[in-house]
Amino acid sequence: MGTPAYMAPEQTTAPATVDHRADIYALGVVLYQMLTGELPTPAQTLIPPSRKIHIDVRLDEIVLRALEQNPARRYDQASDLKTHVELLTQASTSPPPPPPLPTADNPHDHPTHTTTPPQSRIPRHPLIAPFIAILISTVVFLAILIWASGQLPERVASHFNFSGRADGWLSRTTFLLLLEFSGLGTSFVMGALFLAIHHVSLRFVNLPFISPGNRRYWMAPERLSATLAFVRVRGLWIIPGLLGFFAALVVIIVYANRLTPPRLPLYWLAAPTLLLLGTMFFAFTLPFITRKTRGLPLPAPHRPFPPPLSFVLILAGLLLPTLASLWLTQEKSPGFIHPQTAALIATHNDTVRDAQTWLALIDDGHYKQSRDEAASVFRSKVNLESWTLALQQHRQPLGAVVNRRIFSAENENPNTKTPLLVMQFATEFSRKKSAIETVTFSREPDGVWRASGYYIK
Secondary structure (H helix, E strand, O other): OOOHHHOOOHHHHOHHHOOOHHHHHHHHHHHHHHHHOOOOOOHHHOOOHHHOOOOOOHHHHHHHHHOOOOHHHOOOOHHHHHHHHHHHHHOOOOOOOOOOOOOOOOOOOOOOOOOOOOOOOOOOOOOHHHHHHHHHHHHHHHHHHHHHHOOOOOEEEEEEOOOOEEEEEEEHHHHHHHHHHHHHHHHHHHHHHHHOHHHOOHHHOOOOOOOHHHHHHHOOHHHHHHHHHHHHHHHHOHHHHHHHHHHHHHHHHHHHOOOOOOEOOHHHHHHHHHHHHHHHHHHHHHHHHHHHHHOOOOOOOOOOOOHHHHHHHHHHHHHHHHHHHHHHOOOOOOOOOOHHHHHHHHHOHHHHHHHHHHHHHHHOOOHHHHHHOOOHHHHHHOOHHHHHHHHHHHOHHHOOEEEEEEEEEEEEOOOOOOOEEEEEEEEEEOOOOOEEEEEEEEEOOOOOEEEEEEEEO
């Protein structure tokens, strides 16, 4: 008798025929367990060890022959098994085949099942598909950036509060470079980390499971190599989703800036967010859950990715944005102005000129005159001393005006007794390349539009 899991089939079906080959079977069980960390399943569903762990597929022939159901098809002596293992470890080419199996003429040869392992090969290029997807998504992302450079105004509403209103502005070039470095830089650095995962401490390898038991299962020594290879390939599929997220974000910002005034409803961000989360789930999390639930083995692991190639990818993540920025920093057209904004500016053309004249008083240091020509509500709330002090602290250090252009106008309270016209100017000063000046004009009881507010950012 013996331990059931290590007993040969004939020990239970035909005890009278048991000989030393039952020990060969037990040795095969031990070898299988040493290689995979698991006991072999019944012969009809026996999975070759190389399907569970990254080993030479030629070991399958040795282990599975020792586990043959028919004693006549096993090794005749343990020394034969030992010889073939030694030849496998020493030879640089394929080892000589095991001794021929018994033929049909052998009276003991009555196999009911053969466990000849499939002649599988370790995949050499499992990263080709994700690399192609990354290349295509990179080209699409850069194309969208180039398209956006001709659609955005010179001053881009780039930051929005929870109500959807713009509360931060950047120059068009700065905004595009920011998105470019964020998209390409983040994606390529993440790709480099996935490629170098074999060289990263296991403490930093996170698997998409909450249960510590699941982590122990996948990170067990017998399947660690296959797990890391699987994480690397599946993780690279996240990068196209990440680039898609940034591309969608650029498109959303373009259309948000076409509204008057610029605004970005929060629900607009639902699509790119779902795209990113969906990619992470279907490309990374779901494959692990499916294989764990169904008991599927991991694909045969491929060769570890050389660390220098990971550094090349990091370098590409920095170089590509730099090359693309050479095109983006060229002089562009004035940018997009919404037709409603253009119509409003044309309707209040005289008021726009009055606003520019009033700003010129501030530029020339005529602070008292600018206050005197402001609306009565402004003069009642701001005395000359505080007005002069505010301009000296915030406006004067910016220097002389180099260029000033109106890019936004909004008519507020049009049906009330005190309608307001809010105008925004993109201004370049000698000591500040980009600033936003917001001037509010209100209509006085005498029907004249006068300045009632001034903000600079």
